[in-house]
Amino acid sequence: MSKPRRLHLLGILLRAIKLLKDFLLPLVLLFVTQILKRGYSLSWLMFTGTVIILVLLAWGLISWFRFTFRVENEVLVVEQGVLIHKRSVIPRERIQAIDLNQGVLHRLFNIVSVQVETAGGDKPEAVLYALSMSDAQLLRRRLLVSGVEEDRNYAGDAVALKRLSLKELFLFGATSGGALGLVLYLFSGAWTLLDDIGLELDLQRYLMWVWDYVNPVYLAAFIILVLWLLAVLGMILKYGDFTLTRSGDRIQMVYGLLQRRQVSIPVGRIRAVRLVEGVLRQPLGYFTVHLESAGYGPRSHEKTLFWPLVRKNELVFLLNKFLPEFAAEIPLQPLPPAAGRRYMLRGFIPAALLALPIFIWLPWGEPALALLLPVLGGLWGFWKYKSAGWGVRGNMLAVRSRSVVRTTFVLPNRSAQSFSAECTPWQHRAGLMSFKMDLASQAIFGLDDVSSIDVQMLTNWFRRRKQSDIRLIED
Known part of the structure; x- marks a missing residue:
């Protein structure tokens, strides 16, 4: 060549x-x-x-x-x-x-x-x-x-191999809303095209006729069901026949019924395992497992999908088989009680500011609807507080937080590129601090309102990485 x-x-x-x-x-x-x-x-x-x-x-x-x-x-x-x-x-x-x-x-x-x-x-x-x-x-x-390992991957000499079952694939699609946005986008584009060629008015008349003669509840349920089935079909076509293999020091994921993808990642470049629990999957006890790799930027989440759906009780077995370097069972400790009030306030105050103009402009007799927003904001903050936690075992760290989905990072201290801690005057009075960690994959994560003593423990955990690097250089 x-x-x-x-x-x-x-x-x-x-x-x-x-x-x-x-x-x-x-x-x-x-x-x-x-x-x-x-x-x-x-x-x-x-x-x-x-x-x-x-x-x-x-x-x-x-x-x-x-x-x-x-x-x-x-x-x-x-x-x-x-x-x-x-x-x-x-x-x-x-x-x-x-x-x-x-x-x-x-x-x-x-x-x-x-x-x-x-x-x-x-x-x-x-x-x-x-x-x-x-x-x-x-x-x-x-x-x-590592060209030798690439040869073994294509020769089929896999140390470990796992295929996603049809039941797991269907459940993965049924609990994922990613394809639903694509369906709605295509629907809006088709509506614009009908408008351009002059058929939108005829379609509107037909929909009005359907609305007059069909129960709106049944019609809405039917539309939601069709969109959901299309979303499930999209996920099945995208991730069908998902196969995971490990050969030597290389992980390979192959998937797709129409467009076939092969993603190969050296284990040495994997910086962390990211466990994602969606709103629908968390009550069922399922994780989606991603990899944080130095070869992919923050927008490449699809390419770093390690395994689409795994139960909590099967997660350790999966990691032990394919990624024993990250298969540590780390108990998580919650944030201190003083942090709970601060998380609730972070949700309550923006919702209250949003509710204020609604409260003013709502007709008299309905202000209770606006008062519901701050309550929901406070409950949202409390939910984030209860979801957060962290834990250390040996050189391994686990950090869990929530935005909409609950995400847990599991990584060894050698993977952390930088560690920073800070506190505001109000946090200092309560004995709390916030920390952030940066990985080579450009992923940034951390927690707010951790106790100062715990942040010192995390600092020592990060320093052990530096000390081990110095020993390796001296050797």
Whole structure:
């Protein structure tokens, strides 16, 4: 791979499709709707569509021809660009992960899209969108430090392997609201399109007829059920056939029924395990397990999904099998009672300020509705207080907090890049402090209103990391 190489020929079509999706699709839809509204003939529409397709294919051909890559002196060099020439030089030591993705067309022709990730990046440093599987595997072996382990991954010599069952996959989709937003977005886009071509009024009349003759409660329940089923279907297609393997010092996750993804992470670059308990999953006793890796930025949560759904009593077994480096059972201690009042006030005061104008402008006789907001804010703060906690066992730390979902970070002290503690005058009077911790994955977490003695214990825990680093340098 020392000489410049081009992508697979299918990359011409893939580039044209990507251009249509990213830039030209809204313009094409607007153009088509204008043609339909003005009553142009079918032959004119076919001629216009043919011209658009030819322009896209020509652009895809030029883009494919201008795209080259090579590995020279342990450096990946990627050159691309039609109007503006771009040259990316990525040293091997900066590359943290190389992920393989397969869409429907990729799988038909046994090719992959290769994403090259560097430490802390918010997006891939380079994307080779059409490579044969053999070239992709060769590129991974050339660029990743542990090439022997990569060979074992693809040879199937896995030390541990686990597949997500159909029942777990369905439950994961049923308790996740991520795909529901996509459904609502597509619905709003379809409504806008109907408005452009003049069919929105007819649809509104039909909906009014349905509203008059159908019980609104049943209609709303039916719509919610359909949207929920579509959301579940979206999650099943996205994470279906989820397979987790560990071979040597490398973790690999493979998933997706339509678009197949392969994410490979060296264990040495994993900084923490992040346990997420959603509002629907927490009462059922389920976690979603993510990894905090130096190869991915804070927006790459999807790529760092370690296991979609696991029960609390099975979590330790899962980590012992695949990540024994993070399989510590750490008892958590709650925050001091003095912190409870402060958490409740943090929820009560903003809600009270929000309720004040509502209280003024509500008609007389209904101010109790506005008074409910501060009560809910105080209860929300109390819920966050009860969810928070931390614990240390040996060199391992666990920190739990809540925004909407409850999140627990589990990490060794070597993973912490920085540790900071601070206190306001009011916290100082109550003997409380706040702390924050920063990881190489750009994740930042911490707790408010921890006792000063406990913060000193956490400081000593962090200093032990520094002392161990000094001993390693001396050795």
